[in-house]
Amino acid sequence: MSTRCAAALNAALAEALERWDETLLLGEDLADPYGGAFRITRGLSTRFPDRVLSSPISEAALFGVSAGLALRGRRPVLEIMFGDFITLGLDQVINHIAKFREMYDEQVRVPLVVRTPMGGRRGYGPTHSQCLEKLLVGIPGLTVVAGSEYHDLHRLLLAAIASDDPVFFIENKLLYSRFQQRGRDGRLGPFLWEEGDSTYPTVQLRAADRCSVSVVTWGGMAHLARQAAEQLAIEHETMIEVLILSRLAPVDLTPLLASVRRTGALVVAEEGTLTGGVGAEIVARVQHEAFSSLRGPARRVAARDAVIPAARHLEDAVLPQVEDITDACLAAAAGTEH
Amino acid sequence: MDWRERVAAEGSRGDRTGHFEREFYRGIYLIRRLEETLLELFAAGRLSGTTHTCLGQEANAVAVAFHLTDADVVVSNHRCHGHYLARTGDLEGLLAEIRGLERxxxxxxxxxxxxxxxxxxxxxxxxxxxxLATGMALAEKQRGSGAIVTVFIGDGTLGQGVVYESFNIAALWAAPLLVVVEANGWAQSTPTPRAMAGSMRQRLEAFGLPCGMVEGTDALEIHRAAGAAVGQVRETGRPAGLIIRTQRLGPHSKGDDSRSPEELETLRERDPLPRLAASLDPEQRRAIEAECERRLAAALTATEGPL
Structure with a gap:
């Protein structure tokens, strides 16, 4: 398939605007000719001038305005230019958007999607490079989706927009220029390919029928995990299964648990900082469900607990790299303590 | 039958002398007695959690509600009982919620x-x-429903930055939004002059929201100003504001009033309720009060249950 991820997302937004009159896009600098800071809404304000709105720089209000639109029957898709800026709207997310349905005892729904790019490796520095999904996954009432090039992003985003509940849709910045990578007839390149049939499926890339480590990851780290799997197979004859989640909350670990029961070893790879990360939650759940299947401790790959420097060599030292995954996998495969 | 319907019904029977004032009084009195009762229940340990009563501010809710249609939307804050009752008359549903009941x-x-x-x-x-209210107003506009959205805030809330982002967006995108500021002079325990610089009115007008102002405590004056403000939003389809200088006669929450007795006495002199009561025929007034007491007693009985 030769669709770039950015084009897939753009097409999904266009389809939603076409199919559902109540869909509207809000965010900073969305209108043509700019078309959004990452150009994901390019062309849409020209086609749908009344429903693609470039807003003032007012993230806090935009979250609330979107929630109000959603409560009254619209289907807003809010773009937050950088994931780092979601902090400005977290009151709305925690105390309004995620609460309304349950707090008002099912009298209302909040069909709202917040799209936002996260992730580093572009040298944007401390406040434009973070992966902050760990701030979102612990909020009851919120669905958190983080697609990758291995997921059908068009279908994934359309499903989020069709949902009657609030969805955070996280897009790793590096995805935009990459091509969609989709398996065919059970294979993707050298890997065995499997994808669940749920709305937000987990994709599995297996280096062989029998593997010795399960790596679970999402978003921008999927690309690194695949590279790690190739290196491990070629250079170390260590075969791993890579499980690429698309929904982080509420998370369905069924495919991962089945994988861990096959391999007996778990590595969680995330781009966000280590402490209090999503990986901690996954490890806690897997050890609870499949403790007896694990040969050794689960291992975590994550960013160092530090700011993300602007200089590329410094940034590289903070963010998790392919070697961190291969090292963790080799240790996990050996089942050693460290 | 809510009180707006009563006004209409009574008016249609031709007995118009004082009917509006009576129904206005009925609306205010019922809220007053509910709020007093809630504080009594808390004091007696018969309610759990917390509450924020609108004692002294009831006329604002009743006045604004009078001018709204059923299709209009109201968004309110922590001090919301009066707004709810004025809008719906649903005493029992509110009490049941406060008492933590399934219904x-x-x-x-x-x-x-x-x-x-x-x-x-x-x-x-x-x-x-x-x-939130801004988004709702934009939704109503997009749907072409003709409804307007009224949001009630206090002067203390003017300390929040998101309020001004919202005024800006409401004006830019022409949201049919009425912002009612119930300026009771206090942000919990902090007097407004210690929390707010500059002019309250100019804060709204700076964003292009025409802003009405009620200084007095005459319930009918509040009623007229509310009518003008609602009418403005309805006619222009654009946001507007209404600042009502009001008074909170009770504590911020339950027992947390640190104001002096003298100060509270001054505030009680501004209370619209006795003023309106004095303008009514005493017999008719007593009949209204008795009816409200009956309704309240019935609602209390109907919502008896665990704390």
Whole structure:
């Protein structure tokens, strides 16, 4: 398939605007000719001038305005230019958007999607490079989706927009220029390919029928995990299964648990900082469900607990790299303590 | 039958002398007695959690509600009982919610400050309801429903930045939004002059929201100003404001009033309720009060239950 991820997302937004009159896009600098800071809404304000709105720089209000639109029957898709800026709207997310349905005892729904790019490796520095999904996954009432090039992003985003509940849709910045990578007839390149049939499926890339480590990851780290799997197979004859989640909350670990029961070893790879990360939650759940299947401790790959420097060599030292995954996998495969 | 319907019904029977004042009084008195009763129940240990009563501010709710249609939307804050009652007359649903009963508005999940009913929403976070109401108003406009959205805030809430982001967006995108500021002079325990610089009115006008102002405590004056403000939003389809200088006669919450007795006495002199009462025929007034007491007693009995 030769669709770039950015084009897939753009097409999904266009389809939603076409199919559902109540869909509207809000965010900073969305209108043509700019078309959004990452150009994901390019062309849409020209086609749908009344429903693609470039807003003032007012993230806090935009979250609330979107929630109000959603409560009254619209289907807003809010773009937050950088994931780092979601902090400005977290009151709305925690105390309004995620609460309304349950707090008002099912009298209302909040069909709202917040799209936002996260992730580093572009040298944007401390406040434009973070992966902050760990701030979102612990909020009851919120669905958190983080697609990758291995997921059908068009279908994934359309499903989020069709949902009657609030969805955070996280897009790793590096995805935009990459091509969609989709398996065919059970294979993707050298890997065995499997994808669940749920709305937000987990994709599995297996280096062989029998593997010795399960790596679970999402978003921008999927690309690194695949590279790690190739290196491990070629250079170390260590075969791993890579499980690429698309929904982080509420998370369905069924495919991962089945994988861990096959391999007996778990590595969680995330781009966000280590402490209090999503990986901690996954490890806690897997050890609870499949403790007896694990040969050794689960291992975590994550960013160092530090700011993300602007200089590329410094940034590289903070963010998790392919070697961190291969090292963790080799240790996990050996089942050693460290 | 809510009180707006009573006014209409009585008016249509031709007996118009003082009928409006009576129904206005009925609306205010019922809210006053509910709020007093809630504080008594808390003091007696018969309610759990918290509450924020609108004692002294009831006329604002009744005045604004009078001018709204059923299709209009109201968004309110932590001090929301009066707004809800004025809008719906649903005493029992409100009490059941505050008492944590299954048949409360939100089955007891929301409690005093998180109410929801058709076209009515409240939340307990200061300021967050203003962008929400702005979005709702934009939705009504997009749907072409003709409805307007009224959001009630206090002067203390003007300390929140998101309020001004919302005024800006409401004006830019022409949201049919009425912002009612019930300026009771206090942000919990902090007097407004210690919390707010500059002019309250100019804060709205700076964003292009025409802003009415009621300084007095005459219920009918509030009623007229509310009518003008609602009419302005309805006619222009654009946002507007209304600042009502009002007075909170009770504590911020339950027993946390640190104001002096002298100060409270001054505030009580501004209370619109006795003034309106004095303008009514005593016999008719007593009949209204008795009817409200009966309704309240019935609602209390109907919502007896665990704390």
């Amino acid at each position: 409360g508005l939100c089955s007891g999940k929301g409690g005093s400050q998180h109410l929801c009913a058709p076209n009515f929403y409240t939340n307990g976070i200061q300021g967050g309801i203003v962008p």
